[in-house]
Amino acid sequence: MPLGTLDRSPPPFFKQGPSALSKLMFFSAFSLFLMVADARFRITQPLRATVATVLYPVQWLAMQPVDAALYAGKYFTGLTEAQSASEGAARKLALQSLRAGQVEQLTQENNRLRKLLDLREQLATSVMAAEVLYDAADPYTRKVIIDKGLTQGVELGSPVLDESGVLGQVTRVHPLVSEVTLLIDRELAIPVLNVRTGARSVAYGDPSSGGDGLELRFMGSNSDVKQDDLLTTSGVDGVYPAGLPVARISRIERRAESAFAKIFCVPQAMVTGARHVIVVKPVGNQIPVRPEPPAPELPAKKGATK
Known part of the structure; x- marks a missing residue:
């Protein structure tokens, strides 16, 4: 077959239609037309709404991992912020509780110091302010240690008072500190006076009542004593000034087989929580020394010239 008779046109399968440049120009013009038409007449708004509605479930599913x-x-x-805020609130609450406790404690100390000042003004004798440092180490005695000693002029046997009444007596003096035996100690006795009746007696530390009370001993079963009677210092021992509150009668036991009544008393002073006290000079040390009696005159000798 001669070559001239062959069909040189591509088969229909490989026909590509318009050229690429023609397609570019057409679609560019069509896109520009659509943009202008949409901007002026919004002709694609329904189509856009329809597409958005159809694609919403797909978008929602695609966003779930991100949202999660x-x-x-x-x-x-x-959770971390809440825990931090809770810890901060707990710290603030603890600080506020601590400050509230300190304020209450300072208020109580202020009131006690005011009462001590009032009591100090009522005493005619010289007094000295002191602070309780700690309780004595001996568990079988009721003693405390104060921060004043020989250097400050504390004397052996000096009465010790708090804002409510008699607390005890100085029984040992060191250069810088002193030991005070509380009036509830079993070895301490204090002469007292019943304010209501004027009867004198002696109160002893009572170990049988838990170590925090006093016992009024050697009072007859028919003695005129009543519950809530106030006992004060009688002042006859030469140690305690007269009229200082000591205790109140809390319980009276009268037994037919005993000639004496068993009388229990509650101390007025804070024997278990005193902090600020005053030390009073013993009354006996303030009594002026008895003057020496005058020497007797010798009789004149007989025959002596005048």
Whole structure:
């Protein structure tokens, strides 16, 4: 077959239609037309709404992992912040409780110091302010240690008072501190006076009542004593000034087989919680020394010239 008779046109399968440049120009013009038409007449708004409605479930499903991650991050962040806020609030509450306790304690100390000042003005004798440092180490005695000693002029046997009444007596003096035996100690006795009746007696530390009370001993079963009677210092021992509150009668036991009544008393002073006290000079040390009697005159000798 001669070559001239062959069909040189491409088969229909490989036909590509318009050229690429023609397609570019057509679609560019069509896109420009659509943009202008949409901007002026909004002709694609229904189509856009329809496409958005159809694609919303797909978008929602695609956003779920992102939303879950964001929610988990916010949850843990909020939990951490909540824990931090809770810890901060607990610290603030603890500090406020501590400050409230300190304010209450300072208020109580202020009131006690005011009462001590009032009591100090009522005493005619010289007094000295002191502070209780700690309780004595001996568990079988009721003693405390104060911060004043020989250097400050504390004398052995000096009465010790708090704002409510007699607390005890100085029984040992060191250069810088002193030991005070509380009036509830079993070895201490104090002469007292019943304010209502004027009867004198002696109160002893009572170990049988838990170590925090006094016992009024050697009072007859028919003695005129009543519950809530106030006992004060009688002043006859030369140690305690007269009229200082000591205790109140709390319980009276009268037994037919005993000639004496068993009388229990509650001390007026804070024997278990005193902090600020005053030390009073013993009354006996303030009594002026008895003057020496005058020497008797010798009789004149007989025959002596005048």
